[in-house]
Amino acid sequence: MLDDTIKAQLSAYLERLVEPIELVVSPDASDVSRQMSALLAEIAALSPKVSVREDGAAERRPSFSVGRPGESHRIHFAGLPMGHEFTSLVLALLQASGYPPKVDAALIERIKAIPGKFIFETFVSLSCHNCPDVVQALNLMAVLNPGVTHTMVDGALFQKEVEARQIMAVPVVYLNGEEFGHGRMSLEEIVAKLDTGAGQRAAAEIAAKAPFDVLVVGGGPAGAAAAIYAARKGIRTGVVAERFGGQVLDTLAIENFISVKYTEGPRLAAALEAHVRDYGVDIMNAQRVVELVPGERLHELRLESGATLKAKTVILATGARWRELKVPGEAEYKAKGxxxxxxxxxxxxxxxxxxxxxxxxxxxxxxxxxxxxxxxxxxxxxxxxxxxxxxxxxxxxxxxxxxxxxxxxxxxxxxxxxxxxxxxxxxxxxxxxxxxxxxxxxxQIGLLPNTDWLKGTVALNRFGEIEIDARGATSVPGVFAAGDCTTVPYKQIVIAMGEGAKASLSAFDHMIRHGT
Structure with missing residues (x-):
């Protein structure tokens, strides 16, 4: 199942296992089941801390669970987690063993404190690059909170169930048998839906923040580059974004990013976020900005949560979204065909x-x-x-x-x-x-800039793009813009990054020249 290169990499990861892990298989007579058993046997052979046994107790077959021996397993894979989901399996092994996740400590405590019993099921396709984020988030919640169990279900393998539930888009998540959400969801978004008081607490924390020197709106390539260039100047920098990575998260193969022959959107987005965090940038994820209020010394950004942020300069890097047909029936049958x-x-x-x-x-x-x-x-x-x-x-x-x-x-x-x-x-x-x-x-009819909330505040062209000059400045002094939301031609990742860097340098120059 695994070539020598992957085995060597996996062996190195398995050295990080903290406690022993048991993989419990519920097989059937299918080829997928035989492949599953072969895969798990190969994994077990790479570490003395991993064991495999069969019990056939699961309702969905073939499937297997991940957990510590003698404990109730809360992570399940109904299907063969290869392709994009192989990383989900590796992380499940590590985290179930007690290896600490790379997640904010406050978020971990929020997950542990959520009361109740939550049975999650995530239907995926193995070619879906949006699905692993959801699977990994829910697996981690199952590790941290004993009231949570999660099963990844390969929709292509369990077609009858997909048809019975009329699933026509992935990922789709069910909670206790009822649809919970579909599409990409971050760990923060899932927790916010379960912990109803989380939004108010997050809004209060955001509202209490001191003004920023540079505040970037958007976490795509342009926003990440802008944040890094600002933070390198030693000034107080923040990023507020609905989801870090932006549209890159929805991109599969990337083969024109100079010096990198091939990568994939989610991988690049993760690298961008890690790079930004290395500079201590204050990232406020899962937050939607709804209004920009320009000021003479400080600009104000009002969030959907009710919180308000202030900054000396603002960089708008809100990106773009899929253009819709806008015809009868489209909205009604979104994710239903x-x-x-x-x-x-x-x-x-x-x-x-x-x-x-x-x-x-x-x-x-x-x-x-x-x-x-x-x-x-x-x-x-x-x-x-x-x-x-x-x-x-x-x-x-x-x-x-x-x-x-x-x-x-x-x-x-x-x-x-x-x-x-x-x-x-x-x-x-x-x-x-x-x-x-x-x-x-x-x-597949193109993109629309995410600028509806800026109408009447900064100058937009007839396509809704933010009008900027050669330095990335908008019509509002101290407000700059970069990336796919602007009038710059050719919507490409490498161009967005350059524009983000330029806007950040311009924002720094603005502060120097205007004494802000």
Whole structure:
């Protein structure tokens, strides 16, 4: 199962085990079960602190649990945790043994103090790069709080259960049998949903903070670069973000980040956060800013929680989000057939018919990826021709189960009240309306800047992008901006990082020149 390189790396990790760990297997007669047993045997062979036994007691098979011998196991894997979930398994082994997690001590105490019994189930696909964060967060909660149990369920392996629950997007989390949430969720967000008083306490802590020299709004590549450059000047620096990493967290393969041949979004986001924390930057995660109030000496940022932050200079690096179709039925069937991540949700549509909306690079790449999983892909493009690179169009044309329709305007998403059953589009050349029967729709039509909350405060162009000059300055003195939320062309990670650094240097220069 594991090559020699991975075995060597895993062996080094297992040396960190604090207490013995037992893996308890509930097998069946499937190939996956045999692979699972082989994997666990290989892991056990790498450390004398790991043992494996079978008992067949679990309802879902094949599956296995992780815990200490003689104790009730609270972490379960229903499926083979390979691909993106292999890291989840490694962390579960370490943390269940008593190895300390890299989590803020205050957050750990909050998790331990949550009362009640919580049975979590997370349905994932092994190709989903958003799923491991949720799995790892809930596994850690199960380690820290004896009232919490968690099971990772590979949706592709347990298709009957997926169909019965009508799961059409991952990750999706169930708590005590009821849907708890779907999509990427951080540990802080999960805890906040369980601990109802946590939001008020966090807001009070934030409101009590002293003014910052530089306060960055957004934790993507631009925001991280801005924070690092500010902190290196020895000035008081803070970052307030809904989720550190931003849109990078939703990016799979990154092959154009100079000097790094290949990486993946979540890995890069983790590296960015670690680098920022190395400089002692005050990171306020899972916080939404709703208003900027400019001032002569101090600018004020008002948060959704009711807290207020103040700073001498502000750097807006709020990034962008997926553009939606804005047609009837789209909102109703989001995560019920309407999806935005083909890598995450594609495996759930195995053998089914889907549509991809958008003929740019992202749309064509999505269609190519999905064609290897689903029965048929229909790609709809609003323009009269595809806009993707020629090499991608050539690959798309070679696939027998892909139909391309151009000059097509999607006008409605159709469903049966529970899930998507089709869509309606208009042929823009004939003005005729057509209906497509299908089970999934993947929207790939570009990005929108996250600047709605800034309207009327800083100058925006007609696309909603923040207008900046060559130094990253906005129309408000002392307020700067960087990255995908601005008018700078070419929305790329490497460009966003450079713009973030530039905005930070400009903010520092502003403070020097204006004596703030």
């Amino acid at each position: 309407v999806c935005f991540c083909p890598h995450c949700d594609g495996p759930l549509f195995k053998g089914k018919r889907v549509a991809v909306i958008g003929g740019g690079n992202s749309g064509v790449e999505a269609a190519i990826d999905l064609a290897g999983i689903v029965a048929h892909v229909t790609l709809l493009e609003f323009d009269g021709k595809l806009r993707a690179d020629a090499v991608l169009q050539q690959k798309l044309a070679s696939l027998p189960n892909v139909t391309v329709i151009v000059s097509a305007q999607t006008t409605e998403v159709i469903g049966d009240g529970q899930k998507v059953t089709g869509l309606v589009y208009t042929d823009r050349t004939t003005n005729e309306s057509h209906h497509l029967e299908l089970e999934g729709i993947f929207v």
